Amino acid sequence: MTDTAPSAPQPATPPTDLPAVLRERAAALDAADPLAAYRDLFVPSEGLVAYLDGNSLGRPLTATRERLASFVDGPWAARLIRSWDESWMDAPTELGDELGRVALGAAPGQTVVADSTTVLLYKLARAAVDARPGRTVIVADTENFPTDRFVLQGIAAERGLEIRWIAPDAEAGVTPEEVAAAVGPDTALVLLSHVAFKSGYIADLPAITRVVHDAGALVLWDLCHSAGSVPLDLDADGVDIAVGCTYKYLNGGPGSPAFAYLAAGLQGEVRQPVQGWMGAADPFAMGPEYEPAAGIRQLISGTPPIVGMLPMRDMLALIDRAGMPAVRAKSLALTGFAIEIADEHLPGVRVASPRDPERRGSHVMLDHPDFKRVVADAWARGVIPDFRPPQGLRVGLSPLSTSFTELAEGLWAVRTLLR
Numbered sequence: 273m274t275d276t277a278p279s280a281p282q283p284a285t286p287p288t289d290l291p292a293v294l295r296e297r298a299a300a301l302d303a304a305d306p307l308a309a310y311r312d313l314f315v316p317s318e319g320l321v322a323y324l325d326g327n328s329l330g331r332p333l334t335a336t337r338e339r340l341a342s343f344v345d346g347p348w349a350a351r352l353i354r355s356w357d358e359s360w361m362d363a364p365t366e367l368g369d370e371l372g373r374v375a376l377g378a379a380p381g382q383t384v385v386a387d388s389t390t391v392l393l394y395k396l397a398r399a400a401v402d403a404r405p406g407r408t409v410i411v412a413d414t415e416n417f418p419t420d421r422f423v424l425q426g427i428a429a430e431r432g433l434e435i436r437w438i439a440p441d442a443e444a445g446v447t448p449e450e451v452a453a454a455v456g457p458d459t460a461l462v463l464l465s466h467v468a469f470k471s472g473y474i475a476d477l478p479a480i481t482r483v484v485h486d487a488g489a490l491v492l493w494d495l496c497h498s499a500g501s502v503p504l505d506l507d508a509d510g511v512d513i514a515v516g517c518t519y520k521y522l523n524g525g526p527g528s529p530a531f532a533y534l535a536a537g538l539q540g541e542v543r544q545p546v547q548g549w550m551g552a553a554d555p556f557a558m559g560p561e562y563e564p565a566a567g568i569r570q571l572i573s574g575t576p577p578i579v580g581m582l583p584m585r586d587m588l589a590l591i592d593r594a595g596m597p598a599v600r601a602k603s604l605a606l607t608g609f610a611i612e613i614a615d616e617h618l619p620g621v622r623v624a625s626p627r628d629p630e631r632r633g634s635h636v637m638l639d640h641p642d643f644k645r646v647v648a649d650a651w652a653r654g655v656i657p658d659f660r661p662p663q664g665l666r667v668g669l670s671p672l673s674t675s676f677t678e679l680a681e682g683l684w685a686v687r688t689l690l691r
């Protein structure tokens with residue numbers, strides 16, 4: 273894994289009418305930020321004033337340009353199909369181990385990179401309910417991301433199961449008490465997001481995992497909004513199954529493959545339903561019957577997306593260098609600053625995310641009836657947050673690529689557009 277080297281400094285952002293007091297406060301936070309220099313390792317974007325959407329699509333690293341070019345000339349052009357034997361066959365599990373070590377708190381042999389989050393959710397949720405025969409209920413929450421809910425609805429219809437919905441406070445998230453009230457001896461699986469995609473609420477993963485286990489069920493955590501921004505300790509917390517995407521805080525690029533974690537102790541027990549040749553014990557035996565590969569490899573179905581796995585290697589190297597505790601510290605400083613600016617400078621705007629830092633992920637949801645228009649206008653000015661219905665402006669703060677001054681400039685532009 274190559275490390276990243278400093279690149280050209282970011283282009284100066286156009287001057288704005290940010291008041292001196294806010295400019296100085298942001299500059300002081302940048303000056304005190306031990307990770308400030310990492311921002312220069314990302315490819316500059318012409319006309320960009322503030323990128324507040326790193327939780328939807330992370331920015332590319334300059335090192336990724338070189339990695340992609342040398343991949344074309346090297347493993348692909350020079351070695352051609354021989355690269356499958358030389359490195360590509362092992363890439364999903366080798367990269368999975370690296371991701372597990374750097375960001376998930378997972379020992380080797382339990383993480384694989386494959387498919388999309390949606391497909392892995394399907395494969396693992398189906399495998400989990402089948403591993404608890406006789407139990408007829410899946411527990412989920414109404415505030416989870418649509419794909420999670422839709423996948424479960426499909427599985428419930430396919431398997432004749434019931435979904436028991438928790439309806440959490442939309443500005444917070446699911447609590448251990450709510451899970452305890454929903455699970456019972458009939459529960460096969462509980463699927464939740466660790467960080468809520470709207471509110472940014474961090475669910476109490478260790479406590480909820482214990483509650484689910486006490487009921488004899490399996491837990492599946494969606495880590496899309498935590499992997500690479502919130503430290504995880506999947507092994508220590510006894511998590512059964514987890515999935516997540518790599519194009520947000522892991523900067524894998526548009527459509528980069530997802531990852532799945534399956535605890536070692538469950539690998540002989542659950543059986544995923546998309547039985548493809550690449551997850552078979554001996555793919556090139558071309559035999560008549562499917563026999564799953566041993567270990568985490570059994571989660572693979574078809575040919576691994578090798579090209580899509582390249583960019584995230586650069587971000588993992590960067591996160592490894594910074595360390596997840598430092599990434600989390602900066603994330604909290606950024607989200608805290610966003611809340612401070614909203615409180616002091618955005619009249620009529622409500623913070624719809626947890627104020628308790630312990631329960632807050634790396635994005636902040638702001639609420640105002642005009643935000644649909646404001647977000648569209650902001651994009652035209654090079655200020656890029658995203659809009660989430662009904663009236664939320666989501667400020668996504670990717671710690672290694674976002675500065676405090678950029679955040680202040682972006683939110684000041686929002687203030688201007690609101691008036």
Ligand SMILES: Cc1ncc(COP(=O)(O)O)c(C=O)c1O
Binds near residue numbers: 389465494
């Ligand atoms: C919580 C959550 N789950 C799943 C997804 C997306 O799944 P996929 O990568 O299959 O599009 C997202 C995308 O933003 C998400 O926020």
